[in-house]
Amino acid sequence: MDLIGVLHSVEARLEAAIEPIGLSLAKFKVMNKLAGAGEPLPLGALAESSACVRSNITQLVDRLEADKLVARVDDPRDRRSIRAELTEEGRSRHAAAARALEEAERKLYAGLTQEQRDSLLHLLRPLRCGP
Amino acid sequence: MDLIGVLHSVEARLEAAIEPIGLSLAKFKVMNKLAGAGEPLPLGALAESSACVRSNITQLVDRLEADKLVARVDDPRDRRSIRAELTEEGRSRHAAAARALEEAERKLYAGLTQEQRDSLLHLLRPLRCGP
DNA sequence: ACTGTATATTTCAGTTGTGAATGAAGTGCC
DNA sequence: GGCACTTCATTCACAACTGAAATATACAGT
Numbered sequence: 423m424d425l426i427g428v429l430h431s432v433e434a435r436l437e438a439a440i441e442p443i444g445l446s447l448a449k450f451k452v453m454n455k456l457a458g459a460g461e462p463l464p465l466g467a468l469a470e471s472s473a474c475v476r477s478n479i480t481q482l483v484d485r486l487e488a489d490k491l492v493a494r495v496d497d498p499r500d501r502r503s504i505r506a507e508l509t510e511e512g513r514s515r516h517a518a519a520a521r522a523l524e525e526a527e528r529k530l531y532a533g534l535t536q537e538q539r540d541s542l543l544h545l546l547r548p549l550r551c552g553p
Numbered sequence: 554m555d556l557i558g559v560l561h562s563v564e565a566r567l568e569a570a571i572e573p574i575g576l577s578l579a580k581f582k583v584m585n586k587l588a589g590a591g592e593p594l595p596l597g598a599l600a601e602s603s604a605c606v607r608s609n610i611t612q613l614v615d616r617l618e619a620d621k622l623v624a625r626v627d628d629p630r631d632r633r634s635i636r637a638e639l640t641e642e643g644r645s646r647h648a649a650a651a652r653a654l655e656e657a658e659r660k661l662y663a664g665l666t667q668e669q670r671d672s673l674l675h676l677l678r679p680l681r682c683g684p
Numbered sequence: 685a686c687t688g689t690a691t692a693t694t695t696c697a698g699t700t701g702t703g704a705a706t707g708a709a710g711t712g713c714c
Numbered sequence: 715g716g717c718a719c720t721t722c723a724t725t726c727a728c729a730a731c732t733g734a735a736a737t738a739t740a741c742a743g744t
Contacts, residue, residue: 429560502722533679545673548664633692
C-alpha cells in the first residue's frame with residue numbers, strides 16, 4: 423500500500439514541474455503523443471495509446487482546444503474520425519514542458535545510481551498486469 | 554512500462570480487489586482510519602492524515618453516509634467540529650475489504666522473494682517527498 | 685461584552701478519470 | 715439496394731480530487 427503513496431508523490435512532483443507552464447500531466451501526455459507522431463492523430467488512437475477511455479480524450483481535447491494548444495481537424499477519408507493536431511503555441515508549450523519534466527525527472531532519480539534505477543524497474547516489472 | 558504506469562496498474566489491481574465489496578480505495582482508506590481509531594474522528598483529522606484537502610473528505614463522507622457505511626456525529630464540546638463514525642454495516646464491509654486487500658497484496662508480491670520486496674521498498678524510499 | 689482572528693466544515697467551480705447510452709458513418713452480407 | 719454490425723466521437727451522470735469563497739463557531743485581547 424506504500425507503493426501507492428510513492429505513486430502519488432512522484433506524480434505530484436512532475437505535475438508541479440509543469441504547472442508554471444500552464445500544463446497538467448494529462449494534457450502533456452496527449453500533446454507528447456501528438457508531438458511524437460508529427461501529424462494529426464485520431465482521438466481513438468490517442469485513447470488507446472493513453473490506455474484510457476475515449477470519452478476522456480474527448481474532454482481533454484475539448485480543454486486543450488479551449489487553451490488553443492491543439493485543433494480538431496476532419497479526416498476526409500473517414501468522416502467518423504476526428505484528428506487532433508498541435509497548434510504552433512501547442513508545440514512551443516510542449517517543448518518547454520518536456521524540458522521542465524526532464525529536469526524534474528533528473529532530480530527525482532538523483533537519489534539513485536543508474537544501477538539502482540535499473541534494478542528498480544526490473545523489480546517493478548513482475549507487478550504490472552495481472553498474473 | 555515506466556514507473557508511473559506500473560504503479561497505476563498496481564492501484565487498479567487493488568481497486569479491483571474491493572470493487573465486488575462495493576468499496577473504492579478512497580472510501581476504504583477513510584474507513585480504515587476510522588476502524589483503526591476505534592472512535593469517531595473529526596473530518597479535519599481525516600483530511601490531515603489522508604494528506605488531502607478538507608473539501609475532499611466532506612464529499613467522501615457524503616458518499617459514505619449515503620451508502621450508510623459512516624455516520625456524522627456532532628461534537629458537543631466543539632460545535633464547529635463534526636466527527637465521522639463507522640456504522641455496523643461499515644465495520645463489516647471494512648473487515649471484508651481488508652481481507653480482500655491483504656489477499657490482493659499477497660498475489661501482487663507473489664513474483665518477488667521477500668528479499669526483493671525489501672529492496673524494492675528501499676529503492677522507492679528516496680523518490681518520496683522531494684528535496 | 686465586543687471585536688478581531690483563527691478554525692471546522694461546507695459549497696461551488698473546475699480537472700481528470702470511468703462507463704453507459706446516443707448518433708453518425710463505414711463495412712459486409714443477402 | 716437494404717439490413718445488421720461495428721467503429722467513431724460525443725454526451726451524460728457520476729467518483730475522486732483541488733482550491734477559493736462562504737458560514738458558523740471558538741477564542742483571544744482590550
